[in-house]
Amino acid sequence: MxxxxxxxxxxxxxxxxxxxxxxxxxxxxxxxxxxxxxxxxxxxxxxxxxxxxxxxxxxxxxxxxxxxxxxxxxxEANWGSSVQAGSYNMALSYCVGLNQVEEHIKNFRPQCLVLTGPPNFRPALVDFVGTFTKNQSLMICGNVIIGPRKQKLQELNPSGHIRWLNKRKIRAFYTGLIADDLRSGVQMLIQASGLGQLRPNILVLGYMKNWQTSHPKNIESYVAMLHDGFDFNFGLCVLRMKEGLNMSRVMQAHINPVFQQSEEPELKSAGENGANCNPQGTLDPEAVTVEQQASTIFQIKQEKKTIDIYWLFDDGGLTLLIPYLLSRKKRWEKVKIRVFVGGQINRMDEERKAMIALLSKFRIGFHEVHVLPDINQKPRPEQVKRFETLIAPYMLNDGFKDEVVVNEMRRDCPWKISDEEIKKNRAKSLRQIRLNEVLLDYSRDAALIVITMPVARKGKCPSSLYMAWLETLSQDLRPPVLLTRGNQKNVLTMYCQ
Structure with missing residues (x-):
C-alpha cells in the first residue's frame, strides 16, 4: 500500500x-x-x-x-577515511571539554604511566596494568632510550610497538624518548605524558631484581625515581614476580643465538628494572610472532584462588582500588579477595567488624577480613641474621673512624649505610622481616599479593637500605607481589546513608 x-x-x-x-x-x-x-x-x-x-x-x-x-x-586504501576524521574531531572535542570539568573523587580513575621499556620485553607488566585499565582508564607505556640522540633516533619509531600492543589486545598508548640517563628520562615522561585531563596519576614499574649485583649508582637512580613519583604527586606501584619481568634476553636468544649483553653497568641495570630499552637496541616487535609471544599469568583465568590485600597504612585507598578493579574483570571474577589488617589480640572481633563496615561504606564487597594480632611480634633470629647479611656489603662501618673520613665516605658513597642509620631504622627493618614471615604463612598460594609499600624519608634512609627492605618484604614468595602506595589523595568515596 x-x-x-x-x-x-x-x-x-x-x-x-x-x-x-x-x-x-x-x-x-x-x-x-x-x-x-x-x-x-x-x-x-x-x-x-x-x-x-x-x-x-x-x-x-x-x-x-x-x-x-x-x-x-x-x-587497503590510499585515501583518507571520513570515519577516522570524524573520530578524531570527536575525541579532540571531548578532550578539550574535559578541561572544564572539575576533578572529583567519584570520577577518579587509575591512569597509569608504565615504565615498560619496549613493551614486548616485559609482557607481564603490560598485561597486568592492561587488565584493570581496559575500558576503564588511561595506560601509557613509556620507554627511555639512553644514548646520543643522533645514534638512537632510529630506535624511536613507535609503529612496531603499537602493532605489538594491538596484537596482544592491550588498549594503551606508547611513548618513547631519548635521554642522557635513566632518571632524567623518567622525569621527562612523568612531566610530559598525557594530554589535559588524560594525564597519568600512577607510576608503575618493575622491581629491580638485580640490585645486589648492579652498580650502586643504579640503585641510587632507581630509588630516586620512586621519590620523583611522590614529588610529582603520583601514586606508585612496583610489581615483582619470582621469575622476573624482563624477557629481552629470552627473545633475543630465540631470534639471535649469539646475543651478548653489554657490560656497562648503567645500561645493564636498565634492562632489569622495567624502565629502559635493551642495551643492544630494541628487538623489532615484528620479529616476535603471535606464537612466540610470551604467555603470562595475567592472561590466564584465575579460579579458586585469592587476591590477598595487606592494607597496613591509609594511603588514600589505592591499595584497595586496584584489586577491586581486577575482580571486576572476567578472568578474575571468581577470585576471592581477602583483606588483612593489623590489630590487637584482645580486640580482634571489634576491629574486624569495624573494617567490614568501612569497606561496605566504600561500596566494596570484601567481606573476608582478617585481623593480624601477631604482626608486631619480633621476627625469628635466623631471618634477622639473613637481613644483616644482605646489607653487610653496603655498611659504612664508621664506628671507629674519624669524622673527616666518615664525611668523605658519605659524600663519595651516599648509598652506604652508617651505624647510626641502622639504629634509627631498626624498628622499620624488623617490621619488614616480620611482614615477610606473615606473607609466607598466609599467602603462599595466593594468585596475587597486594601490600602497602614502605616509604623511606628522602635523605634519611640510604638507597641500599631501602632496597633491602623491599627485597626482604617480598622475597621467597611464589605469587606476584604488587607493592603500592598512594599519594595521600583519596581515591574511594564513602556511601553515607
Missing amino acids: RVKIPQYLVNGMAVLILFLVPLGWRPSFKYYSKWASLFGSVVSVIIMFLLAWESALIAIGIVIFLLGYVLYKKP
Whole structure:
C-alpha cells in the first residue's frame, strides 16, 4: 500500500532539508550543526519510506551490506577515511571539554604511566596494568632510550610497538624518548605524558631484581625515581614476580643465538628494572610472532584462588582500588579477595567488624577480613641474621673512624649505610622481616599479593637500605607481589546513608 503525500508537503520537506543541511557545514553553527545534520538525515529517510518503502528497504539493505563487507575485509586504501576524521574531531572535542570539568573523587580513575621499556620485553607488566585499565582508564607505556640522540633516533619509531600492543589486545598508548640517563628520562615522561585531563596519576614499574649485583649508582637512580613519583604527586606501584619481568634476553636468544649483553653497568641495570630499552637496541616487535609471544599469568583465568590485600597504612585507598578493579574483570571474577589488617589480640572481633563496615561504606564487597594480632611480634633470629647479611656489603662501618673520613665516605658513597642509620631504622627493618614471615604463612598460594609499600624519608634512609627492605618484604614468595602506595589523595568515596 502506497501513501499519497500532498505535493505541498513534499516541497516543504525538501526546502527544510535544503536549509538544514548547509547549516551543518557552517562554522558559526558549531554546536547546532550536529543536530541539524542528524535531523536532516532522519527526515530524508522518513520521506524515502513514505514515497516507496520497498525501494527504501532495498537501498538501505545494499548500504548495510557494503558497509559490513568493507569493515570485514578492511581493504587497503590510499585515501583518507571520513570515519577516522570524524573520530578524531570527536575525541579532540571531548578532550578539550574535559578541561572544564572539575576533578572529583567519584570520577577518579587509575591512569597509569608504565615504565615498560619496549613493551614486548616485559609482557607481564603490560598485561597486568592492561587488565584493570581496559575500558576503564588511561595506560601509557613509556620507554627511555639512553644514548646520543643522533645514534638512537632510529630506535624511536613507535609503529612496531603499537602493532605489538594491538596484537596482544592491550588498549594503551606508547611513548618513547631519548635521554642522557635513566632518571632524567623518567622525569621527562612523568612531566610530559598525557594530554589535559588524560594525564597519568600512577607510576608503575618493575622491581629491580638485580640490585645486589648492579652498580650502586643504579640503585641510587632507581630509588630516586620512586621519590620523583611522590614529588610529582603520583601514586606508585612496583610489581615483582619470582621469575622476573624482563624477557629481552629470552627473545633475543630465540631470534639471535649469539646475543651478548653489554657490560656497562648503567645500561645493564636498565634492562632489569622495567624502565629502559635493551642495551643492544630494541628487538623489532615484528620479529616476535603471535606464537612466540610470551604467555603470562595475567592472561590466564584465575579460579579458586585469592587476591590477598595487606592494607597496613591509609594511603588514600589505592591499595584497595586496584584489586577491586581486577575482580571486576572476567578472568578474575571468581577470585576471592581477602583483606588483612593489623590489630590487637584482645580486640580482634571489634576491629574486624569495624573494617567490614568501612569497606561496605566504600561500596566494596570484601567481606573476608582478617585481623593480624601477631604482626608486631619480633621476627625469628635466623631471618634477622639473613637481613644483616644482605646489607653487610653496603655498611659504612664508621664506628671507629674519624669524622673527616666518615664525611668523605658519605659524600663519595651516599648509598652506604652508617651505624647510626641502622639504629634509627631498626624498628622499620624488623617490621619488614616480620611482614615477610606473615606473607609466607598466609599467602603462599595466593594468585596475587597486594601490600602497602614502605616509604623511606628522602635523605634519611640510604638507597641500599631501602632496597633491602623491599627485597626482604617480598622475597621467597611464589605469587606476584604488587607493592603500592598512594599519594595521600583519596581515591574511594564513602556511601553515607
